[in-house]
Amino acid sequence: MYKTKLFVVSAPSGAGKTSLCNKLINKYKDRLKYSISYTTREPRIGEIDGQDYFFIDEKKFKEMIENNEFLEWAVVHGNYYGTSKKIIDKYLAEGYDVVLDIDPQGARQIKEKYPDAVFIFIVAPSMKELRTRLINRRTESMEKINLRMKNALEEIKYFKMYDYLIVNKYLNVAFEELNAIYLSEHLKTSDIDDINKIIDLEV
Incomplete structure (x- = not known):
């Protein structure tokens, strides 16, 4: 009854996009899937292969x-990240949003490739707050935190x-x-081709 869509969510590290995306997916488990990315970085404490990445x-x-297995890929913070074409195509074909x-x-x-996708950018309320969140995660050295802060300033420009x-x-x-x-x-x-699929027009 509705057109399946890609929801592309980006944010500087520490802005909270993972928590927000997880909450949305848990709310709409029957129609929304999370595309698990591939990465070469080491797992953080608590992360599970095949579930987080x-x-x-x-x-x-x-x-x-x-x-040519990736829909997109990039090098971020010195590590490779990529989105599988196969996984995206599978979910969309099954009628799920992604x-x-x-x-x-x-x-x-x-x-x-998908100009009709929905693009959402998430930011922390300030750079000071972002740094505090990264420090409080206690998962990385100050050197890496400083690199993420530097990258955050570049990412926000987009x-x-x-x-x-x-x-x-x-x-x-x-x-x-x-x-x-x-x-x-x-x-x-604009996404509705036939109103008959939405409501009963019989008088």
């Missing part, structure tokens, strides 16, 4: 690039490439905004 080595990743959690490099590639901007000051408020975007995107008349 597909963790592979650089040699395998480059083989997948050569075999959430892609990717950086602006990858989002730009997706925009060229916010105009996105359709929506969410400032994640309070998680519950930011989620309400994300949820509103998701619902409103399925109420567009």
Whole structure:
């Protein structure tokens, strides 16, 4: 009854996009799937292979690039990240919406191939707050945190490439905004080919 869509979500590290995406997917388990990315970075504490990411080595990743298996891929913070074409096509064919959690490099590639996708950018309320969140995660050295802060300033420059901007000051408020975007995107008349599929027109 509705057109399946790609929802492309990007944010600087620490802005909260993973938490927000997980909340949205848990709310709409029957019609929304998360596209698990491939990466060459090491798993963080608590991360599970095949659930958070597909963790592979650089040699395998480059083989997948050569075999044209990625819808998009990029090098971020010194590690490779990529989105599987096969997984996206499978979910869309099965009638699911798909959430892609990717950086602006990858989002730009997706925009060229899927201009009708919905692009959402999430930011922390300030750079100071972003640094505090990264420190409080206690998963990385200060050197890596400084690199992420530097990259965050570059990533924010691309916010105009996105359709929506969410400032994640309070998680519950930011989620309400994300949820509103998701619902409103399925109420567009441009996506409805036949009104008979929506309502009964028999008098």
